[in-house]
Amino acid sequence: MEIIEEKRIEEVLSFPILLSDRIRQASDESHFFKTDCSEVAKQADRLCQMLRSIARFNTTSTGSLYERPVRRIIADVSKNLDRGLTLVKKCKRRGILRRVVRMVTKDDFRKVNNLLESSIADMTWLLSIFESDNGGIVLSLPPIASNDPIISWVWSFIASLYLGNDKIEAANELASLAKDNDRNKKIIVEEGGVFPLLKLLKDKNSDAQIAALVALCYLANDEERVREIVREMGVPVIVQLLGDSSTRIQIKCADLVGGMAEYSLLAQEEFARENVIRPLVTLLSYDISIDEPKLGNGKQSIHSIVQINKELERNSLSGLYSYKRVPGSPLSSHYSDGSSKSVSNYRKEKENEKPEMKYQLKVSCAKALWMLSRGSVVISKRITETKGLLCLAKLIEREQGELQLNCLMTIMEITAAAESNADLRRAAFKTNSPAAKAVVDQLLRVIKESDKPTLQIPAVRSVGSLARTFPARETRVIGPLVEQLSNRNLDVAAEAAAALEKFTCPENFLCTEHSKTIIEYRGVPPLMRLLRGNERSKLHGLMLLCYLASHAGNSEALEQARVFTALEGVDRSLFAVHPELKELVPEAMYHLNVYHSGVLTERQYNGH
Numbered sequence: 343m344e345i346i347e348e349k350r351i352e353e354v355l356s357f358p359i360l361l362s363d364r365i366r367q368a369s370d371e372s373h374f375f376k377t378d379c380s381e382v383a384k385q386a387d388r389l390c391q392m393l394r395s396i397a398r399f400n401t402t403s404t405g406s407l408y409e410r411p412v413r414r415i416i417a418d419v420s421k422n423l424d425r426g427l428t429l430v431k432k433c434k435r436r437g438i439l440r441r442v443v444r445m446v447t448k449d450d451f452r453k454v455n456n457l458l459e460s461s462i463a464d465m466t467w468l469l470s471i472f473e474s475d476n477g478g479i480v481l482s483l484p485p486i487a488s489n490d491p492i493i494s495w496v497w498s499f500i501a502s503l504y505l506g507n508d509k510i511e512a513a514n515e516l517a518s519l520a521k522d523n524d525r526n527k528k529i530i531v532e533e534g535g536v537f538p539l540l541k542l543l544k545d546k547n548s549d550a551q552i553a554a555l556v557a558l559c560y561l562a563n564d565e566e567r568v569r570e571i572v573r574e575m576g577v578p579v580i581v582q583l584l585g586d587s588s589t590r591i592q593i594k595c596a597d598l599v600g601g602m603a604e605y606s607l608l609a610q611e612e613f614a615r616e617n618v619i620r621p622l623v624t625l626l627s628y629d630i631s632i633d634e635p636k637l638g639n640g641k642q643s644i645h646s647i648v649q650i651n652k653e654l655e656r657n658s659l660s661g662l663y664s665y666k667r668v669p670g671s672p673l674s675s676h677y678s679d680g681s682s683k684s685v686s687n688y689r690k691e692k693e694n695e696k697p698e699m700k701y702q703l704k705v706s707c708a709k710a711l712w713m714l715s716r717g718s719v720v721i722s723k724r725i726t727e728t729k730g731l732l733c734l735a736k737l738i739e740r741e742q743g744e745l746q747l748n749c750l751m752t753i754m755e756i757t758a759a760a761e762s763n764a765d766l767r768r769a770a771f772k773t774n775s776p777a778a779k780a781v782v783d784q785l786l787r788v789i790k791e792s793d794k795p796t797l798q799i800p801a802v803r804s805v806g807s808l809a810r811t812f813p814a815r816e817t818r819v820i821g822p823l824v825e826q827l828s829n830r831n832l833d834v835a836a837e838a839a840a841a842l843e844k845f846t847c848p849e850n851f852l853c854t855e856h857s858k859t860i861i862e863y864r865g866v867p868p869l870m871r872l873l874r875g876n877e878r879s880k881l882h883g884l885m886l887l888c889y890l891a892s893h894a895g896n897s898e899a900l901e902q903a904r905v906f907t908a909l910e911g912v913d914r915s916l917f918a919v920h921p922e923l924k925e926l927v928p929e930a931m932y933h934l935n936v937y938h939s940g941v942l943t944e945r946q947y948n949g950h
Contacts, residue, residue: 351409354416355397361423362390365430372433378451379430385458386423392465393419399472408504410533411471411497415464418486422457429454460485467494471501492526495519496533503538513542513553520560527560531567540576543583548591551583555594559601568606577612585621589695589703592625596706603713610718619714619724626707627733629700701745704737708748715755719766722759726770726777731756735780738788747797750788753781754800757807761844771811782808782819789822795831802826802834806841814855820845820863827868832875839872839882846889857893866890866903873908881920884912888923888930895933906934 369376369383393416400407432446467484487494496519502512516535519526530536535557542554558576561567571577584595599618602609711730715722725731734749741749760767771778781804788801805819812819826838842865845856869890872883887905894900909931917924 351400351407351412352397354413355393355400358416358420358423359390359393359397361420361427362386362393365423365427368427368430368434372430374433375446375448375451376433378448379433382426382430382451382454382458385455385462386426388462389419389423389458389465392462392469395469396465396472406504408471408497408501408534408538411468411501415461415468415484415486419461419465422454422461426454426458471498472505492519493529493533496526496529496535500530500533500535500538503535503542509542509545510547510550510553513539513550513557517553517557517560520557524564527564527567530557531561531570536561536567536570536574536576540571540574540579543579548588551587551591552594555591555598559594559598562598562601563605565605568602568609571602572606572608572612577609577616577618581613581616581618581621584618584625589699593699593703593706596622596625596703596710600706600710600713603710603716607717610714610716610721613714614718614721614724619711619721619728619730622707622710622714623725623728623730623733626704626711626737627729630733630736704741705745705748708734708737708745708752712748712752712755715752715759717755717759719759719763722756723763723766723770725752725756726766729777731770731777731781735777735784738784747800750797750800750804753785754804754807757804761807761810767808767811771808773811773813773816778811786819786822789826795834798826798829798831798834799837802837802841806837806844809841809844809856810850812845812852814852814859817859820856820859824860824863824865824868827865827872832872832879835868835872836875836879836882839869839879839886843882843886843889846886846893853889854893857890858897860886861890861894861897861899864899866899866905870903870905870908881916881923884909884916884923885926888926891930891934892926895930895936900934906931909934 365386366383369379372379396412429446429450464484464486467482470482481495481498483491484494487497496516499512499515499519503509503516506512516530516539520530539554539557542550545551545554558571562571580595580598584592584599587595599613599622603613711725715725731753734753737749738746738753756770760771771781785801785805788797789805792798792801802823805823820842823838823842827835827842829835829838842856842860844850846853846860850856866887869883869887872879873887874880875883887909890897891900891905891909900906909927912923912927917927
């Protein structure tokens with residue numbers, strides 16, 4: 343697809359100025375409706391003066407010109423001037439036939455004059471933005487935006503970010519508009535609001551930075567808008583600010599990182615490139631004493647950085663996204679490893695910070711890590727290579743509420759990544775790893791002691807994801823999961839069954855040993871009750887029963903619970919919705935019958 347290069351603003355302005363000159367010349371040469379032609383020429387002259395004022399402002403202004411409203415209004419002015427030129431040209435002396443064909447009326451002049459008056463009003467409004475004593479904020483409504491006043495307000499606020507004295511108010515106004523609805527957010531991004539907001543993040547005024555961050559947080563709830571922030575080189579700026587700012591700014595930065603990562607894989611990848619994990623973990627672990635011999639001096643190894651970039655580059659080549667940073671861009675080197683600076687520069691402030699501010703910073707950082715690690719092996723691996731796992735375990739142990747939940751959700755995402763990636767699983771969750779042990783201890787504590795499903799479910803799911811890391815003798819994880827099969831909350835019970843499936847499925851090398859342990863811990867009776875629950879509990883209860891029967895079919899507990907009869911009565915319509923049951927159920931029945939009722943004949947077996 344061919345990319346059409348946009349004309350320079352000087353070229354855009356020169357065309358309507360040329361049209362104005364031609365209207366004056368055509369008016370002087372007119373023979374009919376001379377007074378009306380003269381009036382059109384006067385309006386064209388006035389527009390010409392305004393256009394030249396914009397051109398002078400463009401060349402003399404110390405800042406850059408906000409071009410969006412200029413291009414939009416100038417396009418409309420050019421169209422109206424062209425109509426005026428066409429009308430005035432018709433008033434030259436011509437042959438009688440051409441006069442008949444090109445008949446001109448007073449009504450034609452009235453229409454053109456009305457259009458030119460609207461253009462003058464638009465240009466007056468445009469000049470007021472650039473010349474306003476209020477720093478560009480002009481809330482009057484130009485005719486071009488009469489059907490959509492929001493766009494004129496957006497233009498005014500963005501122009502103030504470029505040129506005005508009250509940038510904080512402008513950013514706050516944009517945030518207020520963005521908060522209202524998604525249409526306003528779309529307009530702000532389409533009209534070029536992202537770039538000046540990111541530029542405001544480099545302002546020395548912390549209130550200005552906060553205002554810009556709040557506005558960006560409201561914008562960053564849609565994939566395309568997040569991609570625009572990334573395209574405008576926002577990621578390095580955000581990471582630098584996160585690593586080297588006051589607590590309240592760091593809170594908003596972490597919120598923005600989490601919001602962007604939630605909606606965009608591209609943002610996840612770019613934040614990983616900029617090493618955002620390091621400052622997030624550093625802030626999260628601030629004031630937590632953790633002994634981790636492998637941390638060394640706290641700096642990221644060159645090998646680790648190279649490895650992450652290699653993996654991200656490989657993902658990029660695989661077509662995950664089509665985005666490349668501009669080589670040598672000044673924004674691309676804004677952040678290297680700001681974690682050490684962030685603590686040293688702001689240690690005194692954080693020591694004197696209010697407890698609620700410290701807590702909120704940790705909440706925001708934990709949420710950002712959760713969003714960043716979702717579905718990402720690369721980022722999950724990076725977290726485990728820092729003191730992240732130990733920090734998360736410590737916070738789960740000592741904190742409550744939103745912070746504890748966010749830490750649990752982060753662990754859930756990391757363990758899910760470990761389940762899908764053997765290298766990560768072996769590296770981060772080795773049996774003798776202090777970090778892995780600390781995490782599992784806290785997961786089991788939450789499962790056993792908490793009465794909140796919102797906490798129990800991610801803890802149970804995390805243990806299930808680690809099923810292949812536990813040896814046969816490690817039975818301490820089976821008991822708490824089996825206990826949850828009797829949980830009054832069906833969602834927790836179904837999650838426990840789903841986790842135990844991962845211990846007993848054929849992909850688990852120790853499936854037979856784990857199946858026997860589950861039966862020993864009296865897991866069969868509550869499983870039978872799950873079959874009378876909702877659709878999810880029925881599915882996972884049935885699948886776990888099938889695995890137990892296949893791997894420990896000679897158990898008397900299965901016979902006493904009449905599992906064979908239960909499987910025999912399974913509604914076969916489930917097979918259409920869950921095709922995996924089509925083979926599991928008959929195979930489980932076969933094993934049960936072999937051990938408890940003699941070998942089943944092939945014809946009987948096929949009959950089931």
